[in-house]
Amino acid sequence: MKGMTRLMLRSCNLSGPIPAHISEMTPLQILDLSFNRLEGKVPDFEGLAYLQSLFLTSNLLNGPIPDWIKSRDSRYQIDLSYNNFSESSAPPTCRETLNLFESFSGQNNLTLGRECLQTYPCSKDRYSLHINCGGSATTIGNIEYEGDQNQAGPAKFVPNIASWGFSSSGSFWDVNSTSDQYIANNVSILRMNNSELFTSARLSPLSLTYYARCLANGNYTVKLYFAEIVFRDNKSFYSLGRRIFDVYIQEKLALKNFDVENAAQGVDKVVVREFKAIVRNKVLQIRFHWAGKGTTGAPERGTYGPLISAISVESDFSPPNDDKKIFIIVGAVVSVLLLIFMILGILMWKIYIGGRISREKELRGLDLQTGFFTYRQIKAATDNFDVANKIGEGGFGSVYKGILLDGTIIAVKKLSSKSNQGNREFVNEIGMISALQHPNLVRLYGCCVEGNQLFLVYEYMENNSLARALFGPEEYRLELDWATRQKICIGIARGLAFLHEGSTLRIVHRDIKTTNVLLDTDLSPKISDFGLAKLDEEEKTHISTRVAGTIGYMAPEYALWGYLTYKADVYSFGVVALELVAGKNNMKYRPNEDYVCLLDWAFVLMQKGNLMELVDSKLGSEFNEEAVRMIKVAVLCTNSSPALRPAMSAVVSMLEGRTAVNELITDPSIFGEELRFKAFRHPFDVISEADSLIQSLDST
Template sequence: MMNLLNITLLGNRLTGSIPMEIANISTLVQLELTTNQMSGNLPPELGNLTQIRTLRLSSNNFTGELPLTLAKLTTLQDLQISNNQFSGKIPDFIQNWTNINSLIIQGSGLSGPIPSEISLLRNITDLRISDLNGFEYAPLPQLKNMPLLKNLILRNCNINGKLHDYLATMTTLKHLDLSFNKLSGTISSTYADMNGVKYIFLTGNLLSGPVPAWRKNVDVDLSYNNFNISQGSQICQNEKVNLFSTLWARNDIGTVSCLSFQCPKPSYSLHINCGGKQTTVNRTSYDGDSDSSGPARFHVSPTGNWAFSTTGIFIDGDQLGETYSPQNIATLTMVDAELYMNARVSPISLTYYGFCLENGSYSVTLHFAEIMFTDDQTYASLGRRVFDIYLQGKQMQKEFNIAEEAGGVGKKVIKRYKDVVVTSNTLEIRLYWAGKGTQALPNRSVYGPLISAISVESDSAHGSSISAGVVVGIVVAATIVIILVFGILWWKGCFGKKNSLSRELNSLNLQTGLFTLRQIKAATNNFDISNKIGEGGFGPVYKGCLPNETLIAVKQLSSKSKQGNREFLNEIGMISALQHPYLVKLYGCGVEGDQLLLVYEYLENNSLARALFGPEEHQIKLDWSTRQKICVGIAKGLAFLHEESRLKVVHRDIKATNVLLDKDLNPKISDFGLAKLVEEDNTHISTRIAGTYGYMAPEYAMRGYLTDKADVYSFGIVALEIVNGRGNTISRSNEEEALYLLDWAQLLKERGDLMELVDRRLGSDFNKKEAMVVINVALLCTNDTSNLRPSMSSVVNMLEGRIVVPEFVSDSSEVMDENKFEVMRQYYSQMEGNKVSKSQTQSRSSSTDGPWPASSSSALNLYPIHSDSSYWEKRK
């Protein structure tokens, strides 16, 4: 330990404080503790790490003042302490860190002003300080002696005074952000001539006077200032300059203004689907808001009665054009999901303005759902989005966390505010990021305020001419109708059945969405016959399309199924807990009356069985690298089921038809209807045998003994099919015994001719070493003795070359018949010479998939070939 250089524990949910003993590692160069749940004061002993270069403590709950001993860290090059609960001021001893390149202190809890000693950090390239506490103001520090500075962010740092001209002469500067301070005076015209700068953000200051003629390749935000701009000014033509001012909302319209529309008449409501398309929910029409936006933008709606303004830039983001109106990655379970499919997000400040509203009192409803984080206990689930909410300039909530208040990601939370007074016909809704929360989860630059929808309604009644008597009559009539309807439904027993199902569903704690029958009917065009893509063991399967254009496969479970609700609920309860890149994703389910529905992702390239040995017109030419990728992917999916998920799951029916291929030919294991949860202390099952002959492990097929090694055996068979390109079981005549690919592989192993097993269609264009590894792993997996089969995690390591494949050990208790071997030699030789008809070589498992238990649903039935696959488009 005394020679340890790096400690990196990023995003590990660590709690407690930093142990003082860490200072004993005198050789330590890097300490990375970002995005954990650590707390307490920083130990003074950290000052003994005199070799430290990188110290990252952001996104924790550290408290107290920075210890004076940190002044001894003169080798420090990178310090990041954002999003904590520190107290006190930024210490003067930062002047000792003369080697520092990156200093990031955002939302740390520290107070201003910024010490003047910061001017001694001449090697710095990235300086970010924001959202300091306290009310003590000071002028902008002297920064002219920082010749390497690229990013200068001093936002909300209690800075007053003039905007220095020398900043415009710093040739290395790319990003200048001095927003939300008290800078006053004018902006020198030299700022318009800065070379190399990409972003200039001076939002929320007291700047005035003329606006420089900025170059059009620079994003500039001058909103919330006191500039005098007349309509028709040339600066108004530059779409990259945000000039909107809150002066509009303060009865001073004449001082703004690039805007030039007039309100035809006052309105009493406003509804916006933020970041999404126009939609109607509960008979309320929401305006679409699908502008791609970008940094420092002011966008007016086509109707002219509302607008939004974004402030800032995701400084570490890579795909700027796609960052500001994200689509959901979580499964949405709410009834009005249309409002939460998309959202509007901004790095710093996101402000919506409602124009043309009649002055008076309003109820403002803000809709939120966290759609950019996950909830699967992975690294991406550690993200925390925290921001403040303002209405008409008044802070309504500080440090609002969507997922925390909603009880998880993909769940909605609605904030309602009454008695919001509108003056000057304008409503201002502002969301502000104050440096709290994470900034790099699940990807870099996923932070900042996010909102899904806005609904504004006047508290006063307008436009109603219906008399009180008519209103009373309508209410009475409606009440009578409702009572009659409820009485009929109760008499038919609908309520009890639905409540029973609901209770069963709630008890499962599903991690998927609940779809209504109406939503699924809309997606499948009311289960139109043209969308029917197969007939599974439970019932028909339909292709559908959700409102966000996501393709789905809907399995409509037959009401005549013997399994009924019990197996249905067991299936979705288990699948909802299993999410992995190599498992088919379950989007959700629907239970309504006798309708039992499963909604899966739709996989474009059908099953592995079709691709390898289906009808010739539907086969896909899989090169060796693709086959090897598929093999590894299946192994990783099974390793997850057996060892990595919190549930121990045995699939029980691994075969080529239950492996689907996406548009990039990545494998996904399907059909968990046969899966069985196995308790650690009980591996022998008493339920019926479920699986497909030719793939089932001997101990399971003959004795019903089930462990995860049964899946290992089935994987071995599938791996042989991937190498050979043919199905496992070859039917001959009714009188003759079937031939099995595994027997042929074992025969070739004894002869030392395993390369003959490789699909002739590959020619010589394949990696012989990789092929031998896959074959030997397959033979190891198909050992008759289950204890001699490897775990799936070991299989993954062998396939990826991290461990050596051990020698295959055959079970000596059974001696194979030489006569049978001779028949197999002749038969496979004929096949390789194309002397056997297609009907003879059709594999039993790919045509009938063996004896189907009633709960089974083959991927062959679930995903027949369709021309919308990207592969088939390329083949045309």
């Protein structure tokens, strides 16, 4: 077999010395004899001029490390870890791509060669360590997890910082190993708490070992966090694999044949395993070791080796307080200086820094109960916010279409840097909609909070907004027949009825309008944009709040006085229902200069008994009865007095024809010109006149 270019006999239960005649396979590029029981010295393979990768990890090899191996530069991948080489043969430097992890059997059983350890001396004892494996630095509660984003490789020792590092062993079978294979990124939406720890994970095809150095000797609690983010549980190619590996802590077997997906009872689910460990030489070693079981060839890279999402190490004892006396002496000397610096610091904070608290820390500190996406995921999904993917623009910012790695289509709402209310609306929307599930409410998948970047990630609605479908640019308008418009109107009403009466939280949306009603593939409506929503507490008759919303849709009592109840949404719904029937925008349509808006025209036509003039000419005259019913319901909902507006559950019943539409004012002499204009200019004058009218009618 002298023409062999790749010889891979991993985990084949081979024993005895390595055959010297392998040196005659001159074209050989990869030699992998890992995880066997080979013993003796490494033969002289210096003549293999094309050899780029040599993997001999986890055997019984001994003697000195050959000089021809030491002389190879960093272009070669050489893994000699987990053997019994003599310590005297250690290379003069700890080269990253010459992996000697656990190569020496010294008396102290150190996890690296002595020279490698001495390269990073300990300045003081440590009592904890928290690592976000494969991910960026993040804070969960009051615990800071250190980042671990080195791309690693098939044979690499990575000293991340002076106090910890990791070793990666092995290349993935049947593929050309590249650096991006050793970190897995999730391919779907994560809904677990603290999802930042599970958006990525560290992978290795053979052995992955983390070591914590400079730990004070004593007992520790080790927590290992796992989540299967590569496999799927659907019928796709990604659901076929199994990942099985062993876990060692301080070289003692802690988990045998561990299957993450099986232990968590599904993919994208968290499983945490807790162990006790004893540190005697200031080093704690945690090794994840593939034992030759599980999937090896499909579906793709990273499916059979160990995977770890996060590591947490905490001492079971309190740090000593030997420096107490020194602190007392020093404190007496510098207390005055500290006081001065404190005063100056407070002044500097108020003058220069007070308004610049990190948005990211502030928002993450709120423990938002939703899934988290990384900025990198959002950029990839939207093709770096390509203009071609922009599907909308609002007061909050721009909206982009995106596609996740698993094919899920999403809508990404990007916070405008100029939005003064951005943080509040961002948190408010998550707090409101994440607790609600209804067919007529848009679904929130999660959010992204990184630096000054804020994003909300929703389900994608194929037909955009109702506003665009009715009176957007000509090329985007949809031919909505009467049955579809009626379905949309009833769907919006059901969504509002759920917000007001059906959910545990009674919520006032405050900004119901056609641009905030989205349409899916089947043209079913879903209410969106909960940035201005308020809780309607039952023990309070109303909410007094700042006015926020859209002119033309706001109820008069709210627009003038900030008097907010759920009846404000009823009024806004009435305007939207009229726009649905007429196919015209409330504020932009004026039949002539005598009318203020579409709603004003509707009041006049109702007074004249000619409501069919409102109906969109595109619909014809086949649905007169249903159209008149919808118009009457809309006019009833837009009554100037909130007391005379129906609840949304009653609106649904009327629209579906299950109950008759209440007609409170039928005498044209009552609803004259003066009262009509007061409905738009002096709402509370209308309310008092309407109250007097009701009393008069009651007495009659």
